[in-house]
Amino acid sequence: MKRRPVLLTAAGVALLPPARATPEAMASAIRSFTGGAPLREGKVQLDVAPLVDNGNTVPVTLSVPGAPPAEVAALALFNERNPLSDVLRVDFGPRAAARSVSTRIRLATSQQLVAVARLADGSCWSQRVEVVVTLAACIE
């Protein structure tokens, strides 16, 4: 057995992408939510602690402060480095009051979270937040 092919194979295995989402996968997940509408910064607010002690349960709040409730059709949350880019999608009905939803999520590692709001007029707004995770959610 020659050493060089063996080493090359080992290097190739090491370079294989890990089983997690990528920024490109997140971008395509966001596109599937926005329907291709351009994403602008602002309007939507994502509240999450910048330093997360435990990635297994991270409280987050998505909201659109300021906008009249009827204007906001849906909210969604995406992540960059969990196995899947999607976290949560919320559609609001006629009986919803404030356009705000809170939940608890898992974070596999330190990464960027993106909150996206789709308004009734079809425009989409986002906010990006970087979070540092000290104890990752167990994905193994």
Next chain:
Amino acid sequence: MARTLITAPSSARRGEAITLRVLLQHPMESGFRVGADGRLLARDIVRRFSCSYNGERVVAVELFPAVAANPYLEFSALALDSGTLDFVWEGDHGFQHREQRTISVT
């Protein structure tokens, strides 16, 4: 039968925004974890949650494996008339759970 914890007011004033908090006991097994035998644990998550107020939708939520175990949601509804709040969870392997709360609006 799943256990739930639902915080909803039993009475409200007309036009008031009421806060609803729901928690469902569920492992939300992501399908990415490896079990003690070295094999992947089968995915078992709650995929959908919806809340309706007298048949009209409040929210419909699509959940993914990144939602933590025992999925918790907090949202608000507009109290316009007395009636019932319906909470429905649906998930993998035919999981379905339904809860109801009544509310009187004055």
